[in-house]
Amino acid sequence: MSWHNQKKILLAVAVILIALLSFAIGVSFGTSYDNGSLINVLFPALGVVGNWIAGIGAIAAVFTSLWLADNQRKLNSEExxxxxxxxxxxxxxxxxxxxxxxxxxxxxxxxxxxxxxxxxxxxxxxxxxxxxxxxxxxxxxxxxxxxxxxxxxxxxxxxxxxxxxxxxxxxxxxxxxxxxxxxxxxxxxxxxxxxxxxxxxxxxxx
Structure with a gap:
């Protein structure tokens, strides 16, 4: 698979993760507001946010490694x-x-x-x-x-x-x-x- 297609797939995954994260945060805060238990839900929600950020960071690391590999391939090819x-x-x-x-x-x-x-x-x-x-x-x-x-x-x-x-x-x-x-x-x-x-x-x- 070409670097261009890999980049598209990674960007699509990142967008989906961010959308799901936003949805989870919205549901969490909506539930806490209705039940009047903001503190009880806020900290677990922040923990979920941390996990999502770690996941996005892992995707960014994969993105960076693929980018470096593609640059190395270009440097080692005819031009x-x-x-x-x-x-x-x-x-x-x-x-x-x-x-x-x-x-x-x-x-x-x-x-x-x-x-x-x-x-x-x-x-x-x-x-x-x-x-x-x-x-x-x-x-x-x-x-x-x-x-x-x-x-x-x-x-x-x-x-x-x-x-x-x-x-x-x-x-x-x-x-x-x-x-x-x-x-x-x-x-x-x-x-x-x-x-x-x-x-x-x-x-x-x-």
Whole structure:
């Protein structure tokens, strides 16, 4: 169960306990008021309050331990900041697609491949080749290390074909994925990149 779901459950239990505590106190004081025996009921009620507070404290301790465990898990996991941009490169200075990545986790990231995926498709497009100026795959990225993956010239036509043949012609929800041995990190295609793809397709048609 994820930390987010655990937090919801613990908060719900805490709210239920507080509601039951409030109900018990209200019943106790209501009974004492009717019977005119406030002192005889007040001290037992305070004892019950102490037990409830101890229970809430135990829940808070569980909450804290789970939070610390989740933070430790995050510290020991891969964390990569991924960016997907248009760049220009000499000598022709034409627009190119490039993926930039920075490792921010304590655990080194073993990056295996790049792929393009869309929620409108059941398959992903594997980015097979990279420009010679690019960082090479696979690559191990310890904390603080970065890499730049420059996609080859003409890959726009392959992406447009992928969209046409596997995504029902829909460019929405396209994303680039950086795949490691433990997971994937992705970033959506920006409006500028989508415009670049459409322009490349129009230029090819003309």
């Amino acid at each position: 990569i900041d991924v960016k997907f941009n248009l760049v220009v490169s000499p000598p022709d200075m034409t627009s190119r697609l490039m993926v930039s990545a920075v490792s921010k986790g304590n655990r080194p990231a073993n990056v295996k491949s790049l792929s393009i995926y869309s929620a409108n498709s059941t398959v992903a497009m594997w980015v097979k080749d990279l420009d010679p100026q690019s960082s090479h795959l696979p690559i191990v990225m310890p904390y603080g290390h970065d890499a730049s993956f420059l996609l080859v010239r003409g890959i726009e036509s392959y992406i447009n074909s992928y969209v046409k043949e596997h995504c029902d012609g829909k460019y929405s929800s396209l994303r680039i994925q950086l795949n490691t041995t433990l997971g994937s990190f992705f970033v959506p295609f920006s409006s500028e990149i989508l415009k670049h793809l459409r322009n490349a397709g129009a230029n090819k048609s003309s």
